[in-house]
Amino acid sequence: MSKDEVIKVLLIEDEDFDMRRVENTLRPYSDRITILDLVSDGKSAIELLEKKKYLYDVVIMDFQIAGGLRGEQLIKKIKDCDPYVQIIVITKMTINITDYEFAHRLIEAGAFWYCTKYPGDIENYIYQPTDFILSIINAYERKKLLRDKQKSNQKLNRNVEDLLANKKIIGDSETAVRMRSQIEKYSKSNVPILITGSSGTGKELIAYNLHYNGPRKYENFVPINCGGIPDALIESELFGYEKGAFTGAEKSKPGLFEIANNGTIFLDEISELPLSAQVKLLRVLQEGEVEKIGRTEKVKVDVRVISATNRNLEDEIRDKKFREDLYYRLNVVPIQVPRLAERKDDIPLLIENFMNEFALDMGREKPFLEDETMKILTEYEWPGNVRELKNLVQRLLFIDENVITPQLVRGALSIRPSSATINYNDSVNFSSDGESLPLKEMEKIFRTKYFKYIRNHSDSDSEAAKKLGLAPSNFYRMSKELGLK
Numbered sequence: 506m507s508k509d510e511v512i513k514v515l516l517i518e519d520e521d522f523d524m525r526r527v528e529n530t531l532r533p534y535s536d537r538i539t540i541l542d543l544v545s546d547g548k549s550a551i552e553l554l555e556k557k558k559y560l561y562d563v564v565i566m567d568f569q570i571a572g573g574l575r576g577e578q579l580i581k582k583i584k585d586c587d588p589y590v591q592i593i594v595i596t597k598m599t600i601n602i603t604d605y606e607f608a609h610r611l612i613e614a615g616a617f618w619y620c621t622k623y624p625g626d627i628e629n630y631i632y633q634p635t636d637f638i639l640s641i642i643n644a645y646e647r648k649k650l651l652r653d654k655q656k657s658n659q660k661l662n663r664n665v666e667d668l669l670a671n672k673k674i675i676g677d678s679e680t681a682v683r684m685r686s687q688i689e690k691y692s693k694s695n696v697p698i699l700i701t702g703s704s705g706t707g708k709e710l711i712a713y714n715l716h717y718n719g720p721r722k723y724e725n726f727v728p729i730n731c732g733g734i735p736d737a738l739i740e741s742e743l744f745g746y747e748k749g750a751f752t753g754a755e756k757s758k759p760g761l762f763e764i765a766n767n768g769t770i771f772l773d774e775i776s777e778l779p780l781s782a783q784v785k786l787l788r789v790l791q792e793g794e795v796e797k798i799g800r801t802e803k804v805k806v807d808v809r810v811i812s813a814t815n816r817n818l819e820d821e822i823r824d825k826k827f828r829e830d831l832y833y834r835l836n837v838v839p840i841q842v843p844r845l846a847e848r849k850d851d852i853p854l855l856i857e858n859f860m861n862e863f864a865l866d867m868g869r870e871k872p873f874l875e876d877e878t879m880k881i882l883t884e885y886e887w888p889g890n891v892r893e894l895k896n897l898v899q900r901l902l903f904i905d906e907n908v909i910t911p912q913l914v915r916g917a918l919s920i921r922p923s924s925a926t927i928n929y930n931d932s933v934n935f936s937s938d939g940e941s942l943p944l945k946e947m948e949k950i951f952r953t954k955y956f957k958y959i960r961n962h963s964d965s966d967s968e969a970a971k972k973l974g975l976a977p978s979n980f981y982r983m984s985k986e987l988g989l990k
């Protein structure tokens with residue numbers, strides 16, 4: 506403890522003689538330890554503790570005092586009042602030093618330490634002074650430690666609360682209520698969860714809520730988009746490698762599973778995981794161990810796995826693109842997220858919330874929606890689901906109008922985000938800065954524009970694939986190659 510800290514003591518003692526002996530024992534250390542208050546019965550002690558919440562560091566109490574409230578019962582009451590305060594019990598019971606049973610009962614009740622008083626013929630001290638002082642200092646250190654721990658937990662809790670406040674799952678439809686209660690239930694356990702649903706329905710949001718509402722909330726939540734990493738790199742990303750494992754491996758690299766240790770890994774677009782990585786992932790799930798590239802021993806990991814997909818994995822299994830055994834491992838508990846069009850009840854509340862959020866961000870007033878406007882918005886099919894709705898609200902707020910009329914909304918809806926930047930009718934420039942382009946590059950430009958156009962005018966990937974005359978898997982692969990996924 507630092508020099509200017511003074512330990513504040515509440516003394517509970519009903520005999521003047523013993524009270525003086527405690528004071529005498531502490532006197533030489535009065536600059537470090539001070540008896541702030543003195544009471545002679547349990548009830549007054551509790552009243553004081555209630556009144557001066559968290560003020561005392563240490564309570565020194567005589568075990569046998571007058572009044573009904575004393576002994577273990579009093580210890581428990583004190584701890585209920587202030588769980589941080591440390592209690593030292595002095596007892597004159599003629600107990601044997603080896604009476605562990607008695608000591609154990611005191612400690613169980615919440616006492617920090619206890620000592621037996623000196624016999625009555627020793628007038629100056631209640632107990633061996635240095636031992637007595639030392640135990641008070643130790644008690645104080647313990648209190649500080651508990652307080653600090655509590656404070657940092659509070660801070661962490663506040664951080665988690667802040668994080669969650671921005672990630673609320675909004676909606677009052679039956680579906681939204683069900684999803685929230687599923688999250689509440691599943692977040693407490695470790696079961697692998699597979700979240701399925703169309704793009705923009707809120708799968709990642711759900712994964713996030715599962716992690717931050719559960720016991721792993723202070724650990725890492727590691728999202729990875731399995732479709733966003735080149736096949737050749739995915740295994741080293743997930744499982745890491747040792748220095749020298751291959752040319753160019755100058756340092757060892759922890760895999761995402763190691764980074765997520767004790768926390769959660771979120772495998773987004775799981776259907777995109779190459780088959781070789783699927784085999785390895787299955788092994789990690791079965792054995793709880795990661796095989797790092799270039800390392801013989803395995804690394805133990807404890808990771809919760811949540812995965813998500815907007816594809817039908819059963820189709821993928823049939824097409825031999827996804828391992829059935831891995832599917833069963835991941836899909837212990839499924840959460841299906843319906844399209845927004847199937848829970849239209851949520852639309853007004855989502856609009857309201859997004860309006861509030863963006864208006865606050867932009868420092869502007871929330872605009873007013875005419876009834877007819879709301880009708881258009883609830884009748885619309887929302888192929889891009891909640892994400893599309895959120896983007897639309899943001900665009901509407903950029904139009905600096907205080908009333909959102911049906912015309913404004915119709916206008917905003919016909920310019921969907923990406924079709925606004927790509928216009929199918931744009932003529933393709935046959936040259937770039939006067940240079941003619943190789944056919945392959947020109948083809949890519951054309952394909953990109955055409956793919957975007959068709960996707961923007963389709964409700965789903967499979968519809969777009971059909972319009973283009975492609976198998977859905979080819980559509981997906983080609984979109985990825987063009988950088989559209």
Ligand SMILES: Nc1ncnc2c1ncn2[C@@H]1O[C@H](COP(=O)(O)OP(=O)(O)OP(=O)(O)O)[C@@H](O)[C@H]1O
Nearest residue numbers: 673674675703704705706707708709710815891892
């Ligand atoms: N119920 C909801 N309440 C509030 N915001 C939501 C809700 N559902 C989705 N969102 C918001 O919509 C956007 C899209 O959600 P998210 O990224 O979770 O969708 P997704 O299903 O993972 O989409 P994708 O398949 O395209 O990755 C995010 O900004 C998210 O916060």
Ligand SMILES: [Mg+2]
Nearest residue numbers: 708709773813
């Ligand atoms: Mg997502």
